[in-house]
């Protein structure tokens with residue numbers, strides 16, 4: 001009803017804020033006091049009232065090369081004029097092949113095929129369907145069970161929320177996929193609070209997998225899906241030896257291991273992918289976000305040769321995998337992906353996090369001892385600060401910190417009582433100092 005400016009700074013009125021039903025947002029609250037971004041360059045956003053906001057989260061963990069990259073913009077513009085769209089089924093165009101061939105060079109030997117999607121959620125669905133179909137095509141169709149993990153986030157589609165472990169994301173949506181089981185997450189503050197990098201304790205959480213496998217019979221299990229570092233539920237870094245154990249158990253029973261690297265891919269941990277950082281090679285790697293620097297939607301699912309070849313060994317002239325999207329390998333996204341890789345390579349960004357990791361960890365862990373800080377976690381250029389919950393008021397402190405940070409010119413992300421940080425990989429040491437000085441100020445004054 002009201003038509004006066006809800007945000008005088010942007011010129012948007014309450015009326016024209018209404019139509020957009022915003023995702024994962026408290027719409028009613030937001031529309032009272034909207035936070036709008038109108039520009040971005042390098043490490044900074046510009047807010048509607050003209051303030052510079054230091055991007056402490058690379059957008060949503062995706063703008064790894066920083067904002068406003070001309071090389072990507074030029075590639076997109078040129079592609080739109082040259083070939084804007086090509087049918088994705090039974091037709092091709094060169095850039096999707098070029099991008100796939102370039103992407104697989106980042107993977108360990110043996111992972112050498114890519115299926116394109118448009119988002120992390122679609123990469124998850126694609127990976128899960130591939131795993132199920134792979135066993136079937138191989139003649140092992142009794143493997144229909146999928147195993148995820150508590151506190152896992154695998155996007156918002158039905159497969160993803162079924163294997164995911166965030167209760168709020170699951171509970172309103174019916175029965176979900178059947179044949180899904182979950183193992184415990186690895187967060188163990190009693191033994192591991194304030195660990196730097198990988199926690200020492202907890203490899204034995206992987207034994208949960210043996211238990212679930214025994215419960216159901218190994219010959220019924222198709223795949224296990226985990227985020228190597230659980231991002232969205234607050235940066236849960238795997239204990240030393242944990243991923244190795246999962247890999248060994250999957251190998252023992254012919255189960256596929258899927259890494260959801262939607263966040264950890266493309267340099268976030270200081271190595272190109274978590275597979276490099278942890279030295280554990282899964283069978284399927286799911287990515288999105290950083291593949292195009294977040295500029296246009298795209299996801300990429302990497303698979304082992306053996307999986308691809310199993311499908312290809314079916315009858316000739318038959319479609320091997322009944323799955324795909326109108327925009328799989330879209331020319332514009334492919335051009336953006338190629339330009340993004342140019343930047344990552346020219347600027348050494350996929351390993352830059354390793355150079356900054358110690359500086360980052362020192363700055364982050366210097367917040368230990370501030371009021372309400374009960375845990376700090378880090379890995380590469382990712383960090384989390386966990387705050388003591390307030391009884392009866394979930395999420396209040398961290399969200400207050402988020403609001404104050406925005407006013408003070410810093411973008412952070414919160415999930416429950418946890419503040420998560422994942423800046424663009426171009427961040428300087430000076431900007432790291434600025435980020436943590438601002439956070440320190442805020443944490444010192446939080447009720």
Ligand code: PMP
Pocket residue numbers: 118119120121122124153154155156227231232260261262263288289
């Ligand atoms: N998997 C993981 C690990 C993620 O972090 C995300 C998004 N944060 C997704 C899947 C879903 O990606 P999207 O929002 O692009 O669908």
